[in-house]
Amino acid sequence: MGEEIIGNPTNEDRPAKGEEKCKSLKDDIKYYTLEDIQVHNMSNDTWLIIHDKVYDVTSFLEEHPGGEEVLLEQAGADATESFEDVGHSTDAREMLQQFCIGELHMDDRKNEKPKDVNVTTEESSNSWTTWMIPAIAATLIGILYRFYVSS
Numbered sequence: 001m002g003e004e005i006i007g008n009p010t011n012e013d014r015p016a017k018g019e020e021k022c023k024s025l026k027d028d029i030k031y032y033t034l035e036d037i038q039v040h041n042m043s044n045d046t047w048l049i050i051h052d053k054v055y056d057v058t059s060f061l062e063e064h065p066g067g068e069e070v071l072l073e074q075a076g077a078d079a080t081e082s083f084e085d086v087g088h089s090t091d092a093r094e095m096l097q098q099f100c101i102g103e104l105h106m107d108d109r110k111n112e113k114p115k116d117v118n119v120t121t122e123e124s125s126n127s128w129t130t131w132m133i134p135a136i137a138a139t140l141i142g143i144l145y146r147f148y149v150s151s
Helices: 034-038 058-063 068-074 080-086 090-099 129-150
Strands: 045-050 053-056 100-104
Touching (some): 034 045, 058 068
Antiparallel strands (some): 045 053, 053 100
């Protein structure tokens, strides 16, 4: 259906799960058009585009911590913004690589500059500043309010 393939065109030669599929040589990368990807939007066939890479996440739907509905809402489309808004961990980003089946065709890519990637780490989410600064601000507001009311 309009799919342009560079390299080996058969699915049987796809690397097994866990192998670095998208980071292979440029000659072996499979390119998909946006039109090709849009038809893979069902629970039994779910593809996503994240940072111009195409992922078949069908087998991951039931395992996704956020629920399969989140993935199905983005199925067959570019999910980059949604993926980044959540702030996925480094482990989640590494896990994503095992589902990579190719890349978005060059003609369908958006020519935007990459934005800062927001990775959530255990250290940053448990940092004392996440609760200390609001606590100090609330205390100061309370003191100023008492001083203002008592005057």
